[in-house]
Amino acid sequence: MIILNGMNLTLEKFLQITEGFHPVGITEGARKRVRDSRKRVEDILAKKTVVYGVNTGFGKLSDHRIMSDDLETLQENLLKSHACGTGDLFDETIVRGMMLLRINALITGHSGVREVTIDTMLAMLNKNVVPVVYEKGSLGASGDLVPLAHMALPLIGLGEAFFGGKRMAGKEAMMKAGIKPLDGLQAKEGLALINGTQGMTSVAAHALINAEKAFEASYASSALTFEALKGITDVFDERVHLIRNQVGQIEVARTMRLLLIDSGNTTHQGEDHTQDAYALRCVPQVHGPTLETLRYVRERVEREMNAATDNPVVLDDGKAVSAGNFHGQAVALVMDYLSIAMSELANITERRIERLVNPALNRGLPAFLVEKKGLNSGFMIIQYVAASLVSENKGLAHPASVDSIPSSGNQEDHVSMGTISARRALTIVEHATTVVGLELMSASQALDFRGSGSLSKASQAVYNTVRKHIPFIHEDTVMQPYIETMHRLVKTGTIAKEIEPWLSKTRH
Secondary structure, X not given: OEEEOOOOOOHHXXXXXXXXXXXXXXXXXXXXXXHHHHXXXXXXXXXXXXXXXXXXXXXXXXXXXXXXXXXXXXXXXXXXXXXXXXXXXXXXXXXXXXXXXXXXXXXXXXXXXXXXXXXXXXXXXXXXXXXXXXXXXXXOOOOOHHHHHHHHHHHXXXXXXXXXXXXXXXXXXXXXXXXXXXXXXXXXXXXXXXXXXXXXXXXXXXXXXXXXXXXXXXXXXXXXXXXXXXXXXXXXXXXXXXXXXXHHHHHHHHHHHHHOOXXXXXXXXOOOOOOOXXXXXXXXXXXXXXXHHHHHHHHHHHHHHOOOOOOOEEOOOOOEEOOOOXXXXXXXXXXXXXXXXXXXXXXXXXXXXXXXXXXXXXXOOOHHHOOOEOOEOOOHHHHHHHHHHHHHHHHHOOOOOOOOOOEOOOOEOOOOOHHHHHHHHHHHHHHHHHHHHHHHHHHHHHHHHHOOOOOOHHHHHHHHHHHHHOOOOOOOOOOHHHHHXXXXXXXXXXXXXHOHXXXXXXXX
């Protein structure tokens, strides 16, 4: 069981829970913080202190005082009115991530919810009752109101949920799982469930995890292409990169040197040709900044995963402050940054695919990597697909965070669009994953023509894995299943695992 305390959630634990279904618990210290925080809310109610969202309306309606008898209705109405999602449904792993992150935020002890509310959410997560949550409708401030409202509805027996692989009414799903829905929500609880960044952060975490795997696989795909195109390895000389003084560039060059040790296919400048094109020569200079981006984004995402994003926040001295911790700008900016970095990784990867298939550029390999050209198109359309995905990424990579539309009668006059940023990043990473897979597939085909008997140990391990799943293409066949297979091998980390011994030598 993975035990949370509100401050110790990592991306690795996050993935173990959302995709690996590891059970989750919380520390006794976290439980005490939850109880203490709830007591502070009850003290506020007893003193009849006016506090936003506890005994007032929401947004532009914050000046409307709510009578004590209506406080529970206020919280339930909040969930109902904000459940306005549209578009496709979020994947169940992303919704599980939202639930996990919301629990982790609530147990920091600044939200004022009851312990039973936390326990009910834990039961849903551990028994895999997954609320139906729509992708679209969040502005990213005041947090992810719309998706989190849908996430919270089954807690009180409303909305819809998936259980046992079937979509059903939320109350039915809870009953089938043996979980008693809450009788209702008490003061502040509805607001505490939806006022945060857990929708965008769950998407961001999954996007980042997938991006890291695609990036590591791009080492392998680049190395195979270097071997297939007789790449000049002098470009990885450490002295070249030390004088540039860019950490990611230095590390990528070092990794490429290790991956290509003892290759009989690569060359030195002047042996076969004088200079390679940028797509090969500038791997450290282009991949390196992406590596640094991934590390920067990881730090920011993990901070957000362990943050109190409520409004108002209940402080340890009992004061409730209505501020802006729900604002998603921190996530929005890094997701736009990730989108740009992964778009460029896919961009240079597609250029290497083009060099592999183009007879004017591939150093004597058959046109489009097929024996009987003309009769067969070979890998011609593989490059088309890569080009299509790369081009689509360029549009998706336009920053969503630079946009803002005022809402709630102009009370909420600057929003982050962070959920849009995260969803776009997730799509871009999926595209980049496919493009890296296409390079692996193309380079393996090229090496069968070039001769795969003199590969470096690292390249041989990767080539063998590709060939376990993808045969040499003698004549035209339906390629789509192979494309999906390569996507899976990259996304699951299978390719990265093959070069782990070399990667571990260069990680900081």
